[in-house]
Amino acid sequence: MKTIKTISKLTMLFAFVAFANTLMATGNLKVNIVPLTNEKAVVDISNAKASTFQISIANDKGEVVYYKETEDASDDYRKTFDFSNLENGDYKLSATVDQFTTVRSFKIKNKSIAVGKEKNMMEPYFAYKDGILKLSFLNFSEGNLSLNFYNNDNLVYSKDLGYNFSVNEGFNLKKLDKGSYSVVLSTDDKTYSYNVNVD
Numbered sequence: 657m658k659t660i661k662t663i664s665k666l667t668m669l670f671a672f673v674a675f676a677n678t679l680m681a682t683g684n685l686k687v688n689i690v691p692l693t694n695e696k697a698v699v700d701i702s703n704a705k706a707s708t709f710q711i712s713i714a715n716d717k718g719e720v721v722y723y724k725e726t727e728d729a730s731d732d733y734r735k736t737f738d739f740s741n742l743e744n745g746d747y748k749l750s751a752t753v754d755q756f757t758t759v760r761s762f763k764i765k766n767k768s769i770a771v772g773k774e775k776n777m778m779e780p781y782f783a784y785k786d787g788i789l790k791l792s793f794l795n796f797s798e799g800n801l802s803l804n805f806y807n808n809d810n811l812v813y814s815k816d817l818g819y820n821f822s823v824n825e826g827f828n829l830k831k832l833d834k835g836s837y838s839v840v841l842s843t844d845d846k847t848y849s850y851n852v853n854v855d
Contacts, residue, residue: 691769696737698734757778760774780841782839804840805839806840807832836853
């Protein structure tokens with residue numbers, strides 16, 4: 657669409673620096689699940705910086721079967737879980753610090769625990785000022801990314817961002833009609849939205 661133009665990579669460097677500072681402040685969030693018996697496991701969560709954690713376990717239907725927010729800042733969290741009451745199936749244990757989330761999958765089958773891979777996710781960085789929208793995102797899943805702009809549920813602009821790990825994009829919105837726009841960044845398994853008021 658002619659009314660939205662991408663802006664230079666040099667301009668986007670400034671947005672990425674702010675985004676990188678957030679990433680560095682978050683530290684390295686790690687989630688380990690160590691089976692002790694067929695039904696019990698130690699969950700060990702660590703971060704390079706003392707923080708509060710949001711911890712959840714969800715089944716393959718997305719239903720949360722456990723949730724906890726820690727009250728005191730710490731660089732680690734350790735708890736022994738008894739999974740004997742969980743039904744057979746696939747589960748995801750998520751730990752979140754600020755905008756950074758690490759997910760560890762595990763499977764319960766016939767009273768035994770099989771631990772899967774760790775997956776990292778981070779919320780995208782959006783900023784809008786003086787008609788310029790800036791976006792930075794680390795594509796940990798390395799899935800295909802797309803960006804869509806909507807006005808009153810009508811698609812205004814669409815861009816395929818590909819499979820790049822590091823995404824830094826800028827958009828000049830000065831020629832758009834005045835109004836409220838929703839910017840939607842989609843990955844293979846998650847969608848993020850950001851609202852922009854163009855005046």
